[in-house]
Amino acid sequence: MADVNPLLRIENLRVHFPLTGWRVAARRGPVVHAVDGVSLTVARGESVGLIGESGSGKSTLSRAVMGVYRPTSGRVLFDGIDVHRAKGSAERQIRRRMQMVFQNPYASVNRRYTVTQIIQEPMKVQKLGDAAERERRTRELLDLVGLSSRLAYRYPHELSGGQLQRVAIARALSTRPDFLIADEPTAALDVSVRAQVMNLLVDLKQELNFSLLFISHDLATVSYIADRVAVLYLGRLVEVASIDDLERDPRHPYTEALLAAVPRPDPDAARLYRAPGGEIPSAVNPPSGCHYHPRCPLAEERCRQEYPPISVLSGNRRLACHVRAGDRPAPRLGAGAGDEPPVPYIDPSN
Numbered sequence: 001m002a003d004v005n006p007l008l009r010i011e012n013l014r015v016h017f018p019l020t021g022w023r024v025a026a027r028r029g030p031v032v033h034a035v036d037g038v039s040l041t042v043a044r045g046e047s048v049g050l051i052g053e054s055g056s057g058k059s060t061l062s063r064a065v066m067g068v069y070r071p072t073s074g075r076v077l078f079d080g081i082d083v084h085r086a087k088g089s090a091e092r093q094i095r096r097r098m099q100m101v102f103q104n105p106y107a108s109v110n111r112r113y114t115v116t117q118i119i120q121e122p123m124k125v126q127k128l129g130d131a132a133e134r135e136r137r138t139r140e141l142l143d144l145v146g147l148s149s150r151l152a153y154r155y156p157h158e159l160s161g162g163q164l165q166r167v168a169i170a171r172a173l174s175t176r177p178d179f180l181i182a183d184e185p186t187a188a189l190d191v192s193v194r195a196q197v198m199n200l201l202v203d204l205k206q207e208l209n210f211s212l213l214f215i216s217h218d219l220a221t222v223s224y225i226a227d228r229v230a231v232l233y234l235g236r237l238v239e240v241a242s243i244d245d246l247e248r249d250p251r252h253p254y255t256e257a258l259l260a261a262v263p264r265p266d267p268d269a270a271r272l273y274r275a276p277g278g279e280i281p282s283a284v285n286p287p288s289g290c291h292y293h294p295r296c297p298l299a300e301e302r303c304r305q306e307y308p309p310i311s312v313l314s315g316n317r318r319l320a321c322h323v324r325a326g327d328r329p330a331p332r333l334g335a336g337a338g339d340e341p342p343v344p345y346i347d348p349s350n
C-alpha cells in the first residue's frame, strides 16, 4: 500500500553536472546526467538497498539526499521538509537526523583526530550535551560498535580498516539519527572483516530502528540487509521491488544481469540469468530510448526509440521496461497501486 508519510521522499530528482572546461554557454554545453529523474521513498524503520554498476549515480543520489549536491530539478523531502530549502533550526534538525557512512573510512575521517575527537565531532557541531555528556556518549558508542574503550585515544593510522569503519559508524550514530545512508561501507575493507561490519549494521539497525539507504554494486551484500531494493542504471531507476521478489523473479533484464553476477553454488541456478555484455555507457551521452538497450538481449525497436516510463506492476513493484511490463497483467498505474507515483519521462535534453 502507498506509504502516505514516508521518512524520506525523493521526487523526480535530477542532478546534472556541466562538464568542466566547457566555458561557452555552460548551460547548453555537455552535461553528465548523473541522476536523471529518480523517485523513491524510504519508510520509517525501512531498509532500502540501492544497487547499480560503477558510474550509475548511486553516490551522487546519496549526496543530493544529504543536501551536499543541489538538484538540477526535483526535490528531497525529509519528514516532509525540503532538504535543500530548510533553514535555521529545521536545517539543523535534518543535519542531526540524517547521517552517512562512507566507503573508505581512512578518507572520511580527519587523520589528525583521535577516535574520541572523530566520534564527538558531529555532537560538537550540533552542540549536543556538555563535555561530560559527550564523553559518556563516546564510551557508550564504542561499546555499541564493539570497540574497546582502550582505543579511545588512538589515531586512525593505528587502527585496522574494520576498526576505523566501526569508528565511522559510531560517529554517524552519535547524534541519534533516524536515517542513515551507508555508501558501500564494506567495499574498501578486507573480505574477512566485511561480514563483521555487515553483521554490526544489521544488529544496530535492529536495535536502534533507524531507516537505512544502503548502497552497493553487489546484490548479494544488499540482500543481507535490505527489505526493498532499487536498481539504478545510468541515473534512472529501472526496477524497485522487495528483496524476495527481486531474487525470485527479477523483471528487468539489467536486474537479471546483476543476479547473474552473484556467485551461486548451484550451476543450474547460475545458468538462469544472462550476465550483461559490455560496459555501462557514458552518462554524458546516454543511449537513445531505454538506456540499457545496447546491452539488452530482449531489446526491440521501440526500446531504441523511447524511454519506457516506470510503471507499477503490483504492490510495491515498479519496472521501466517496454518488453517485460507487458508480460504481466496490465500495469496498474496511479493512486494506491504503489508507494510512489510513476514518473513521466522527460527528455533530459529539453
Ligand SMILES: Nc1ncnc2c1ncn2[C@@H]1O[C@H](COP(=O)(O)OP(=O)(O)OP(=O)(O)O)[C@@H](O)[C@H]1O
Pocket: 017, 032, 033, 034, 052, 053, 054, 055, 056, 057, 058, 059, 060, 061, 217, 283
Ligand atoms: N562532482 C562531479 N562532477 C562531474 N561529474 C560527476 C561528479 N560526481 C560524479 N560524476 C559523474 O556522475 C556519474 C555518476 O557518478 P557516481 O559517483 O554517482 O556513481 P556511483 O554509482 O556512485 O559509482 P561507484 O560505484 O563507482 O561509486 C559518473 O559518470 C561520474 O563520473
Ligand SMILES: [Mg+2]
Pocket: 058, 059, 060, 183
Ligand atoms: Mg559511489
